[in-house]
Amino acid sequence: MSGQPIVPFGKQFREKYFKELGKDITPVNHGSYGQSPSVILDKYFEQSKRQYHYPDEFFVHKIYDDYKNASKLVGDFLKCDWHNVVFVENATTAVNIILRSYPFSKGDKIVIPTTVYGACGNTIKFLEQRYGIVPILVQLKYPLEDEEIIEKFDKVFKQESPKLCLFDTVISMPGLRFPFEKLVELCRKYDVLSLIDGAHSIGLLPDLDLGTLKPDFYTSNLHKWLYVPTGCAVLYVDPKHWHKIHTMPVSHSYLDDSVTLDEEEEKTRLIDRFSFYGTKTYSSINVIGDAIQFRKDICGGEQAINDYCYSLAKNAGQLLAKKWGTSILDNSKGSLSSAMVTIEVPVEKFGISIKFIQQDFGAFINLVYNKMFNEYKTYIPISVHNGKLYARISAQIYNELSDYEYASSSLTEVLEGLSDNKECQTLLAAFSKL
Numbered sequence: 001m002s003g004q005p006i007v008p009f010g011k012q013f014r015e016k017y018f019k020e021l022g023k024d025i026t027p028v029n030h031g032s033y034g035q036s037p038s039v040i041l042d043k044y045f046e047q048s049k050r051q052y053h054y055p056d057e058f059f060v061h062k063i064y065d066d067y068k069n070a071s072k073l074v075g076d077f078l079k080c081d082w083h084n085v086v087f088v089e090n091a092t093t094a095v096n097i098i099l100r101s102y103p104f105s106k107g108d109k110i111v112i113p114t115t116v117y118g119a120c121g122n123t124i125k126f127l128e129q130r131y132g133i134v135p136i137l138v139q140l141k142y143p144l145e146d147e148e149i150i151e152k153f154d155k156v157f158k159q160e161s162p163k164l165c166l167f168d169t170v171i172s173m174p175g176l177r178f179p180f181e182k183l184v185e186l187c188r189k190y191d192v193l194s195l196i197d198g199a200h201s202i203g204l205l206p207d208l209d210l211g212t213l214k215p216d217f218y219t220s221n222l223h224k225w226l227y228v229p230t231g232c233a234v235l236y237v238d239p240k241h242w243h244k245i246h247t248m249p250v251s252h253s254y255l256d257d258s259v260t261l262d263e264e265e266e267k268t269r270l271i272d273r274f275s276f277y278g279t280k281t282y283s284s285i286n287v288i289g290d291a292i293q294f295r296k297d298i299c300g301g302e303q304a305i306n307d308y309c310y311s312l313a314k315n316a317g318q319l320l321a322k323k324w325g326t327s328i329l330d331n332s333k334g335s336l337s338s339a340m341v342t343i344e345v346p347v348e349k350f351g352i353s354i355k356f357i358q359q360d361f362g363a364f365i366n367l368v369y370n371k372m373f374n375e376y377k378t379y380i381p382i383s384v385h386n387g388k389l390y391a392r393i394s395a396q397i398y399n400e401l402s403d404y405e406y407a408s409s410s411l412t413e414v415l416e417g418l419s420d421n422k423e424c425q426t427l428l429a430a431f432s433k434l
């Protein structure tokens with residue numbers, strides 16, 4: 001049953017619990033960096049002070065037990081054995097750890113969708129150049145039904161017999177939910193290792209159950225949707241791979257793949273390797289429990305958060321689509337949307353061709369974002385996909401519909417103004433000569 005927040009979500013909640021958010025800004029992009037409630041930030045700073053109070057005792061005697069407690073909390077959240085759960089700085093690091101420590105051989109194939117997150121795609125490129133790994137790309141052009149996506153992967157798995165497949169829970173840009181549960185099953189069927197980039201998952205997707213899903217590897221940022229302060233992601237590794245996965249940097253805790261441990265030591269093999277691999281802050285890890293408690297006590301629980309954010313995202317998406325005369329990017333089941341929704345931006349209406357935007361997307365978004373930051377103090381990430389420009393909005397418990405009204409009007413004004421913009425004129429002129 002869904003609980004109730006202590007004060008209504010929206011502006012009132014923002015004023016009371018997200019005091020750090022500038023009064024003059026309109027945040028509609030929670031998905032990129034997340035946001036922590038003020039009380040959790042206070043706890044985070046308390047944790048930092050706790051370390052500085054007696055650093056020797058903190059590092060020698062405290063971090064290990066605290067770390068195990070955090071693993072237990074997140075293990076409960078993910079419905080899996082806590083011994084499989086460790087923490088790293090972010091999802092990019094987690095994906096790097098798996099890809100750069102798994103003992104691939106030259107010629108091993110790794111399957112990725114064309115929508116792969118840029119940083120993770122680059123890690124695959126690195127493996128290709130350094131070790132002769134062969135990337136196999138699955139072309140995804142949305143809108144797509146989940147079944148169509150699975151068929152594409154099925155075909156590639158059959159043809160290529162890859163070693164590993166890397167895929168998201170929710171794609172970054174455009175911000176679309178991915179059928180990761182079905183793809184894990186497919187990986188199992190074809191004996192392909194599954195590496196789930198769940199950068200957007202804990203706190204966003206309900207009912208995560210890794211105990212049942214049983215991927216080989218999974219990561220989720222906790223600093224995006226769980227309200228944990230920046231620099232905290234979970235890395236889940238199935239026990240059968242523990243001995244092959246090493247910390248980054250390799251550190252005091254290193255054990256060669258071939259080292260065997262007695263039964264008791266083997267239970268904490270992963271946690272013992274990852275709980276200390278160099279001096280760093282543990283403040284984010286140490287407030288995971290506070291963030292989970294805040295969600296229960298102050299927000300009314302996971303379902304209350306989820307209901308509010310999903311419904312607001314949908315309403316906001318419809319608002320923008322109506323305003324722009326376009327639509328939300330979704331499929332027949334509506335399974336692509338979450339608390340992040342992607343809406344088509346009618347660029348042609350603003351006298352800008354999609355070809356021009358694609359020609360130098362970096363220059364184009366610089367123009368748009370600079371104006372949004374400087375003149376409107378809001379930000380909607382945009383991307384080109386399948387020949388269209390899309391805007392991604394995120395909904396959070398501190399948002400309400402008026403935020404999206406303002407942010408979309410700002411983007412509209414910026415795009416309308418581009419035809420009078422000198423820099424844009426220069427770009428357009430250069431483009432027309434091509």
Ligand SMILES: Cc1ncc(COP(=O)(O)O)c(C=O)c1O
Pocket residue numbers: 031032090091092093117120168170171172173197199200221
């Ligand atoms: C799908 C996906 N993977 C990885 C990341 C990287 O997250 P981080 O910068 O915290 O490593 C993101 C960030 O938005 C993402 O959307």
